[in-house]
Amino acid sequence: MSTSQCPVRIASPAELVRTARITGLFYLGMAIVAVLGYLVIRPRLFAADDPGATLAHLVGNESLARTGVVLEMLMVLTQALTAIWFYRLFRTVEAFAAGSIAAFGLVNAVLGLSSAAFLATAVEVAFDPVGDAPATVYLLYLMSGNLWGVGGMFFGLWLVPMGFCVLRSGWMPRPLGWALIGGGVGYLLGAFIVYLAPEARVVAEILAVPAHVGEFWMVGYLLVRGVRRRALRGLD
Secondary structure, three states: OOOOOOOOOOOOHHHHHHHHHHHHHHHHHHHHHHHHHHHHHHHHHHOOOOOHHHHHHHOOOOOHHHHHHHHHHHHHHHHHHHHHHHHHHHOOOOOHHHHHHHHHHHHHHHHHHHHHHHHHHHHHHHHHOOOOHHHHHHHHHHHHHHHHHHHHHHHHHHHHHHHHHHHHHHHOHHHHHHHHHHHHHHHHHHHHHHHHHHHHHHHHHHHHHHHHHHHHHHHHHHHHHHOHHHHHHHHH
């Protein structure tokens, strides 16, 4: 039996552009559901330092609470799809870096899956109380939020190999690659700062700015350009 490995097939320019745009669509979908779930719906349900108000918000807004769970699930789905499609896009550029993007992205998806389970449990407890319902619901929302807080490490980590692949491939502008790497490092540091020095949260938010810029730039480039045509001439 032969033990030789099958060579990786090099995609055509058209295939690479198509893969890049599909990756961009998944990435955009992930951003949209994250904003809707975490920045729009969550603040309307979770009342900081007030378990009673949090429970009342869930009971009074059942459809909104359940929508929040569904959006969390959609976040998991789009995160996982984005991660594996980034691997498909960059696997011929640098297999280790492409695999790292997928691995770190899938860890984020697992964290999101856990967060969705906590939110779903909070909804169940709100409408079928067990023990101290206000305290339980509040605790579940805190756990969900902190999952995303510590998960900031992996949101930062997956941007670093992504930026490396951008620089190595030449398929996107080099400043985009450096923005992703710098943003990833900043996001990673910010995740630690939030827990080491809560009063310095503003510093963590500032460190995350390059990451946000790099991610939105990446999404836009993938959707509009896909990859640089001149970087693909050798593949024709």
